Amino acid sequence: MAKFVIAGHADCPYYAKTELLADNLQTNLADFKIHKIVKTSGEWEEWLNTTCSKNGWCHKKSPIVWRELIDRGGKGVLIGGCNEFQEYAYGYYGIKSDMTSLDMNKVSEENLCTKITTIQEDEYLKSLSNPLKVCITNASKPMAYYMVYEIARGDVFGTTTEINLTLLVDDKDSGAIKGLEMEAQDLACTLLRKLTITSDLKEAFDGVSAVVFLDGSSLKPEESREDWLKLNGDLFREYGRTLNAIAANDVKVLIAGDGPLNFNAYMLGTTAPAVARQNIVAMARLLENRAKAAIARKLNVNSAFVVDLITWGNISGTSLTDVNKASVHQYDGAIVGPDWYSRPVKEMVHDDKWLSTEFFDSIKNHESTLTKTIGHCAMLSAASAVIGVLRDWWNGSENGTMLSLGVFSEGSLFLLCNCANKRRQIISVMLCLSNFM
Numbered sequence: 001m002a003k004f005v006i007a008g009h010a011d012c013p014y015y016a017k018t019e020l021l022a023d024n025l026q027t028n029l030a031d032f033k034i035h036k037i038v039k040t041s042g043e044w045e046e047w048l049n050t051t052c053s054k055n056g057w058c059h060k061k062s063p064i065v066w067r068e069l070i071d072r073g074g075k076g077v078l079i080g081g082c083n084e085f086q087e088y089a090y091g092y093y094g095i096k097s098d099m100t101s102l103d104m105n106k107v108s109e110e111n112l113c114t115k116i117t118t119i120q121e122d123e124y125l126k127s128l129s130n131p132l133k134v135c136i137t138n139a140s141k142p143m144a145y146y147m148v149y150e151i152a153r154g155d156v157f158g159t160t161t162e163i164n165l166t167l168l169v170d171d172k173d174s175g176a177i178k179g180l181e182m183e184a185q186d187l188a189c190t191l192l193r194k195l196t197i198t199s200d201l202k203e204a205f206d207g208v209s210a211v212v213f214l215d216g217s218s219l220k221p222e223e224s225r226e227d228w229l230k231l232n233g234d235l236f237r238e239y240g241r242t243l244n245a246i247a248a249n250d251v252k253v254l255i256a257g258d259g260p261l262n263f264n265a266y267m268l269g270t271t272a273p274a275v276a277r278q279n280i281v282a283m284a285r286l287l288e289n290r291a292k293a294a295i296a297r298k299l300n301v302n303s304a305f306v307v308d309l310i311t312w313g314n315i316s317g318t319s320l321t322d323v324n325k326a327s328v329h330q331y332d333g334a335i336v337g338p339d340w341y342s343r344p345v346k347e348m349v350h351d352d353k354w355l356s357t358e359f360f361d362s363i364k365n366h367e368s369t370l371t372k373t374i375g376h377c378a379m380l381s382a383a384s385a386v387i388g389v390l391r392d393w394w395n396g397s398e399n400g401t402m403l404s405l406g407v408f409s410e411g412s413l414f415l416l417c418n419c420a421n422k423r424r425q426i427i428s429v430m431l432c433l434s435n436f437m
Helices: 013-028 041-055 082-093 101-128 142-152 178-187 201-205 225-246 261-270 285-299 345-349 352-356 358-374 380-395
Strands: 002-009 032-039 064-068 077-080 132-136 163-168 192-198 210-213 252-255 280-283 310-313 319-322 327-329 342-344 405-407
Touching: 002 013, 002 041, 013 032, 013 082, 013 101, 032 041, 041 064, 064 082, 077 082, 132 142, 142 163, 142 178, 142 380, 163 178, 163 201, 178 192, 192 201, 201 225, 210 225, 210 380, 225 261, 252 261, 252 380, 261 280, 261 405, 280 380, 285 310, 285 319, 285 345, 285 358, 285 380, 319 358, 327 345, 342 345, 345 352, 352 358
Parallel strands: 002 032, 132 163, 132 210, 163 192, 210 252, 252 280
Antiparallel strands: 002 064, 064 077, 280 405, 310 319, 327 342
16 A cells, blocks of 8 residues: 655645645545645744654655655655656656646635634634643652643543643753653643643743642751741742732642641742632641551551541641541451441550550651662652542542641631532541641
């Protein structure tokens, strides 16, 4: 089978002549197939230079014709322009074009009108879609690497929600993040409409509906606490001012990086009065998940079956894990039941001493133990925690399960608030930002 590619700009009379000759050959020859590429005059020169450079050809005008090597692969064989293709068609197939200059001009005008109409139709179809703009800051962090696929394939914001994903990086990291951009394209996720890498804060936050902050710095041994808080505070106040000016009215903000998470969320909130207080939260899910894992190891169950465990306090400092309302599913005890059946964790553990000593020690030391074991900070579990928070925040927690978040309080030390959702009823949040810095 012979497959020929015919490319040119829409208003080129010689492309019109070549196209009609190729149509004639395809109609009359069973094994003759053509593929057409039509560009606007503005697109043509750049496209032609790129194509020729890629294939090692030298061709300067419209149209360009080449034969694809279907049976062998490779870059294809360049035939040339309009005159060369006519000679090729007559020499191999005995068919030639008798098209006049007047007809060539008429067809080229029709081609241009068709191209313009096609572009307008494509733009209209794109206008019908309203992708959700999501931004990840400090996206050169390995944690972001694990998040992109989960967001792009629809696990977070819904299987019908298209995403424009923006990765905010420092100028010095923009080169390294290019690899992530290439891999995101390789994912071939239909919901990922656009991926943008930028160092411009205004571009990243303009019209954004969800922001995940992976920024913040941990306290270094040689650093004073005052300097540490000032460094983090200055950064998040700047973020707050920018969000306040250009983000979407209902933007949701998740603080999930290093550093004092409660403090960073509070600083951002003070400079972003236009953002609803309930839409600024700090992530406590990783602490919660680690506590669930400790309970699960004790009871020999999957950690996903431990629910309604609550984390109170300062996410990045002193915190308390509360198991009083926690329960466990699928526990192999004296009494068993269906999947929805659960038993109280305290009753199943039946070891108050362990709950008040070893349990807390294991949570406290888990991060350092894990870092020593794998040789680097835990990124997969941290990314999974972020994804879990976003999914539950957007869609509601499953079966009204209680989950921990850092939220703004109205002056009370602790609170339990229910966030109504279109699909499910509750996300329960239990950390007060204004009381724990």
